[in-house]
Amino acid sequence: MIEKRNSERMKDEDVVNALSSETPEISDSDLESKPIPTIIDDLDIQDIPGIGPTTAKKLRDAGVLTVMDLAVTSSEELSVEINSSKESAAAFIIAAQQLLRDSNLLDKEFVTADVALEKRKSLLRCTTGSNALDKLLLGGIETQAITEFYGEFGSGKSQICHTLCVTASQPVENGGFGSGSIYIDTEGTFRPERVDQIAVSRGLDPTSVLKSIAVCKVYNSSHLELIIKDLGKYINDFKARLVIIDSIISLHRAEFAGRGTLADRQQRLNSMLHKIIRLAEIYNISVVITNQVQSSPDTFFGDPTKAAGGNVLGHASTYRIYLRKSGENRTAKMIDSPYHPYSDTKFTVTEKGVDDMEEETSSKRGKLKE
Numbered sequence: 296m297i298e299k300r301n302s303e304r305m306k307d308e309d310v311v312n313a314l315s316s317e318t319p320e321i322s323d324s325d326l327e328s329k330p331i332p333t334i335i336d337d338l339d340i341q342d343i344p345g346i347g348p349t350t351a352k353k354l355r356d357a358g359v360l361t362v363m364d365l366a367v368t369s370s371e372e373l374s375v376e377i378n379s380s381k382e383s384a385a386a387f388i389i390a391a392q393q394l395l396r397d398s399n400l401l402d403k404e405f406v407t408a409d410v411a412l413e414k415r416k417s418l419l420r421c422t423t424g425s426n427a428l429d430k431l432l433l434g435g436i437e438t439q440a441i442t443e444f445y446g447e448f449g450s451g452k453s454q455i456c457h458t459l460c461v462t463a464s465q466p467v468e469n470g471g472f473g474s475g476s477i478y479i480d481t482e483g484t485f486r487p488e489r490v491d492q493i494a495v496s497r498g499l500d501p502t503s504v505l506k507s508i509a510v511c512k513v514y515n516s517s518h519l520e521l522i523i524k525d526l527g528k529y530i531n532d533f534k535a536r537l538v539i540i541d542s543i544i545s546l547h548r549a550e551f552a553g554r555g556t557l558a559d560r561q562q563r564l565n566s567m568l569h570k571i572i573r574l575a576e577i578y579n580i581s582v583v584i585t586n587q588v589q590s591s592p593d594t595f596f597g598d599p600t601k602a603a604g605g606n607v608l609g610h611a612s613t614y615r616i617y618l619r620k621s622g623e624n625r626t627a628k629m630i631d632s633p634y635h636p637y638s639d640t641k642f643t644v645t646e647k648g649v650d651d652m653e654e655e656t657s658s659k660r661g662k663l664k665e
């Protein structure tokens with residue numbers, strides 16, 4: 296049984312290797328502004344107190360190559376991979392996180408709220424391409440957070456994702472991250488032509504934008520879980536500050552159909568999402584996920600549609616935005632956030648990708664003239 300699983304895993308790993316060799320590494324010159332400042336590579340797992348050469352070898356054999364890799368794993372996963380108790384796996388992870396704190400790569404365990412506020416002010420935000428949508432998000436999508444867009448087909452989820460990887464490639468002073476991005480496509484809807492069109496319509500060099508996006512087409516739920524497991528490595532390789540997963544649920548939803556498999560599906564989604572949260576925080580990246588809707592027959596008043604994925608997804612997303620199509624335009628509603636007011640806004644989708652509606656743009660032009 297275990298052997299069978301290992302051989303399946305080997306197959307998945309081969310797919311990942313093939314994919315990563317297809318996608319060339321992004322060089323610094325491909326990006327318009329400076330790469331993400333990091334000393335991640337300078338820290339070796341053997342720098343962690345309590346980890347000697349034998350444990351370091353075990354960790355490396357299990358694919359845990361850096362301190363960051365170790366800091367983002369869960370004790371359940373690690374204990375299986377290095378064949379140790381959950382307690383010692385947890386101790387290694389805590390020691391890795393402590394080393395990152397000591398190296399100022401991770402926040403201290405306790406800080407006063409004023410220091411936390413200052414830190415939040417310095418968080419990077421990336422524009423969505425629409426001023427109205429940025430305003431709803433209080434400045435764009437944030438790092439160290441998971442932003443979820445959900446809505447029915449054609450509501451603009453993938454359009455937001457395409458536009459974000461164009462804007463993220465732009466320098467920080469122009470509202471971007473000045474970084475590469477990773478686009479995990481589970482629905483086969485990523486279109487480089489669309490990225491090209493958005494970049495050209497925005498007066499940007501399409502080649503450098505296209506080179507800044509690492510695309511990974513995912514075929515099944517185990518493949519997605521494997522990609523997420525190794526995401527830290529890809530974030531470093533591609534100098535990505537934005538990771539898009541379009542969509543997070545479609546594969547698990549299709550493969551785990553029926554009530555009998557629901558608990559298993561939710562458990563697998565849960566461990567994947569926990570890993571994503573840790574990656575967002577420790578690598579200081581922004582994660583954008585899209586989600587589908589399902590109808591909720593027990594709703595007597597109001598909109599009977601709700602986000603798929605149940606509580607597991609609801610709890611994992613930091614910000615949750617509901618998209619609806621209204622004619623040519625789209626409505627975005629902030630459904631859940633620890634600090635955004637409950638509000639909504641309108642935007643549209645044009646050849647520039649996500650954009651402000653005509654009235655909004657013309658009223659702003661009017662104001663500028665006054």
Ligand SMILES: Nc1ncnc2c1ncn2[C@@H]1O[C@H](COP(=O)(O)OP(=O)(O)OP(=O)(O)O)[C@@H](O)[C@H]1O
Nearest residue numbers: 446447448449450451452453454455484644645646
């Ligand atoms: N080049 C373009 N110019 C203008 N509008 C476009 C363009 N490309 C796509 N759109 C608009 O975007 C819509 C598709 O939106 P999108 O692909 O984001 O849907 P989605 O929410 O991801 O749906 P699904 O759940 O099926 O993935 C189209 O119906 C069209 O209105």
Ligand SMILES: [Mg+2]
Nearest residue numbers: 452453482484
């Ligand atoms: Mg889509």
